[in-house]
Amino acid sequence: MELKDSSLYPVREVTAYVPMSERSLQMYAKKNNFRKIDNRYMFTGHDIKELVLKRNKTKPKKNISLRNVSVKILELIEEINNNDYVISLLNAIKEEKHLEAMSQEEYLMFVDKLKEANHLAIRVEEYKQEIERMEGYVLDYRNNIEYFKKSLDKRQEETEILLNTINQRNYIEVKEKGLDGD
Numbered sequence: 001m002e003l004k005d006s007s008l009y010p011v012r013e014v015t016a017y018v019p020m021s022e023r024s025l026q027m028y029a030k031k032n033n034f035r036k037i038d039n040r041y042m043f044t045g046h047d048i049k050e051l052v053l054k055r056n057k058t059k060p061k062k063n064i065s066l067r068n069v070s071v072k073i074l075e076l077i078e079e080i081n082n083n084d085y086v087i088s089l090l091n092a093i094k095e096e097k098h099l100e101a102m103s104q105e106e107y108l109m110f111v112d113k114l115k116e117a118n119h120l121a122i123r124v125e126e127y128k129q130e131i132e133r134m135e136g137y138v139l140d141y142r143n144n145i146e147y148f149k150k151s152l153d154k155r156q157e158e159t160e161i162l163l164n165t166i167n168q169r170n171y172i173e174v175k176e177k178g179l180d181g182d
Contacts, residue, residue: 002083003045014043018051019067
């Protein structure tokens with residue numbers, strides 16, 4: 001949630017931004033004469049930001065506790081100033097998605113490669129269709145070759161029958177004319 005300087009926040013919501021207990025925040029608000037509504041101390045967004053900065057300056061930085069890390073994270077989120085981006089980034093981290101930063105040059109190269117890959121995918125599809133068409137031609141040629149082979153085999157059989165018939169006819173004529181020498 002983005003803090004708005006003029007908005008009012010109850011102590012319970014402030015604990016999400018400042019690593020302090022509710023009781024400590026109430027005492028801080030009482031000490032600094034913060035506004036009360038319905039008997040609850042209210043912090044402005046500006047007050048919360050000042051408190052975070054003040055706590056970061058006064059706390060020793062020897063040991064980084066979870067609360068300090070939370071404050072650092074909140075400060076970074078505040079600096080980014082792009083809620084949609086922060087939300088999508090945090091959701092990606094939560095879902096354990098791989099995140100990687102690209103320079104503008106790398107991004108443009110990636111876009112070019114993606115366009116090239118899409119173009120190549122289209123070309124591959126065209127080649128596949130051409131191969132299918134060519135396979136159809138090859139199948140037709142194979143069928144024609146098989147047909148011509150059978151046709152030639154048939155012609156050869158007919159030619160052999162004709163030759164046998166001619167030979168028999170010649171033999172009969174030779175026998176009838178008595179030219180065979182018997």
